Amino acid sequence: MSARLNPGDTAPDFTLSDAQGRSVSLRELRGENVILYFYPRAATPGCTTQACDFRDNLASLSGAGYRVVGISPDAPAALAEFTADHDLGFPLLSDEDHSVAEAYGAWGEKKNYGKVSEGLIRSTVVLDEQGTVALAQYNVRATGHVAKLRRDLGIDS
Numbered sequence: 335m336s337a338r339l340n341p342g343d344t345a346p347d348f349t350l351s352d353a354q355g356r357s358v359s360l361r362e363l364r365g366e367n368v369i370l371y372f373y374p375r376a377a378t379p380g381c382t383t384q385a386c387d388f389r390d391n392l393a394s395l396s397g398a399g400y401r402v403v404g405i406s407p408d409a410p411a412a413l414a415e416f417t418a419d420h421d422l423g424f425p426l427l428s429d430e431d432h433s434v435a436e437a438y439g440a441w442g443e444k445k446n447y448g449k450v451s452e453g454l455i456r457s458t459v460v461l462d463e464q465g466t467v468a469l470a471q472y473n474v475r476a477t478g479h480v481a482k483l484r485r486d487l488g489i490d491s
Contacts, residue, residue: 338439339459343467345370346437350405350427353413358403358427360465367400367468368461369483372440373476374454376408376416376426380476384456387480389422398489400460405429405440407454439472458483 339345349359360368371388373381388395388402395402402424406413413426427434432454435441440457443450456476460469460483469486484490 336436336439336441338472339467339470341467341469343470345459345461345465345467346434347465348429348434348437350429350434351410352425352427353410353417355410358425360461363401363403363461364465365463367463369395369400369402369458370438370461371402371404371456371458372435372438372454373404373406373456376406376412377419380456381406382416382420384476384479385416385422385426386420387477388424389420391480391484392423394484394489398487400487400489403427405434407432407435439470444473460487 347360349357352358373384375381404426407430410428413428417426429435432441435454438459440455442455443452444455455472456474457472458474462468
């Protein structure tokens with residue numbers, strides 16, 4: 335299992351492709367508070383619930399100074415379809431070789447319905463404007479996660 339990040343750690347830099355195939359680098363996001371959320375697979379029920387929850391809370395998260403970015407092992411074409419189908423309004427990035435998920439501690443052994451496998455661990459890492467980890471949450475639930483995250487960040491409803 336990859337080492338998990340903790341508050342105060344410097345976030346590992348990355349460059350990934352977005353849904354349109356454009357490169358997006360963490361360096362480009364410096365100067366903003368960023369919510370990076372790692373999800374297993376576009377268009378599955380849990381991931382759709384979580385993405386739509388971020389979408390529905392995007393105005394308040396943005397108003398509080400946070401930019402939302404989703405990361406999954408999906409190919410850019412799958413991300414483009416997922417984004418269009420649900421009008422997400424924030425970037426989704428493709429981490430097909432899961433190297434970024436590994437660097438952020440979001441890849442490893444997990445249990446699903448009693449079965450142990452290796453894969454993406456649903457996680458959220460919040461970065462400050464300098465790229466330092468402000469909050470790291472692992473094994474989060476798809477349903478209700480954004481409400482909990484808002485509470486943890488002190489963002490009023």
